[in-house]
Amino acid sequence: MSGILVVAEARRGELRDVSLELIGAARTVKDAAGGRLAVAVVAADPGEHAQALALDGVDEVLTVTSPAPHFEAHVAQRALEALVESERPALVLAGHTIDSLGFAPAVAVSADLGFASDVVALGWEDGPTASRGAYGDKLVAELDFPGHETTLLMVRAGAFEPATGAGEAPVRAVEVALDDAVATDHVEFREAAAGDVDITKADFLLSIGRGIEDKDNIPQFEELAHKLGATLSVSRPLVDAGWMSNARQVGQSGKTVKPKVYLALGISGAVQHLAGMQKADTIIAVNSDPEAPIFSVAHYGVVGDLFEVAEALETHFD
Ligand SMILES: Cc1cc2nc3c(=O)[nH]c(=O)nc-3n(C[C@H](O)[C@H](O)[C@H](O)COP(=O)(O)OP(=O)(O)OC[C@H]3O[C@@H](n4cnc5c(N)ncnc54)[C@H](O)[C@@H]3O)c2cc1C
Secondary structure, three states, rough: OOOOEEEEOOEEOOEEEEHHHHHHHHHHHHHHOOOOOOEEEEOOOOOHHHHHHHOOOOOOEEEEEEOOOOOOOHHHHHHHHHHHHHHHEEEEEEEHHHHHHHOOOHHHOOOOOOHHHHHHEEEEEOEEEEEEEEEOOOOEEEEEOOOOEEEEEEEEOOOOOOOOOOOOEEEEEEEOOOOOHHOOOOOOOOOOOOOOOOHHHOHHHHEEEEHHOOHHHHHHHHHHHHHOOOOOEOOOEHHOOOOOOHHHEEEEEEOOOOOOEEEEOOOOOOHHHHHHHHOOOOEEEHHHHHHHOOOOOOEEEOOOOHHHHHHHHHHOOO
């Protein structure tokens, strides 16, 4: 067993961002793994994604044609089982995503693979190692997988930089008998209510926490975000209170974001919040408590009253 197999994801004819992040993750351990890096895509028309996946560092793109026009977990499972058997990789990387959750753990069980989900860091020491949160992300668990020739890791979206740079990987069509694998009828595709916004795409997030005290204060920060050209995001208590939609929640049970600027007002910096934003390019925190943990990740900090800072910003950008 050697080398890495990345399981790319496509949905409704479009490659999903996590695919390139998985290639980026694979490249961090490729040399240590000492083998080749293959990227597999299972789709009704997998060839349409081949070029986008043939990135620098990729040695081969494997295409598997699905008989189902839409994502079908049973098809993906059968295809991945066949690929693990034919390619014999030491490491398989899939996204920790809704689609992959439908088949990757099942493959790990049926093929008796080492396995971890929601992985946020990778290493290699005589085999793959992985880090993931434990006890609600209060601890970081460091895992290795002794006794397994192949390990499958599901990697959290946003945890790795997406791979860039075109390569020249050849494309190989892999034949897998999948016609009888389709076990569900696709009725219709409904996009999950994404709310009014995708905070993962914003360059500048103005993020507010319980420090804003009251629901009635929210319009003030919506207005401020508008003035600053920022997108408003929030910590979880504001979602739990029903003040804001969960589409705007940053953190472990919300979205992982990596904006150029993350301006946090009245957010303490609990580990579950930091898990979603600590990779932002520049973090600016405003908190009245000098001991607030948010300051441990902030590049710039203001110990002071968030309403005073908000007012000063509003006046400045009027
Ligand atoms: C399994 C699990 C998953 C979770 N997932 C998430 C998640 O995805 N995202 C998330 O955010 N949380 C999550 N949490 C909750 C998390 O543990 C914290 O409770 C939450 O992040 C706290 O939000 P906060 O910082 O807004 O509130 P608080 O911790 O109450 O902090 C409020 C801060 O505002 C400051 N403050 C108050 N008034 C002012 C003022 N006038 N000016 C300046 N500063 C002021 C205070 O000093 C304080 O630091 C999760 C928890 C669990 C157990």
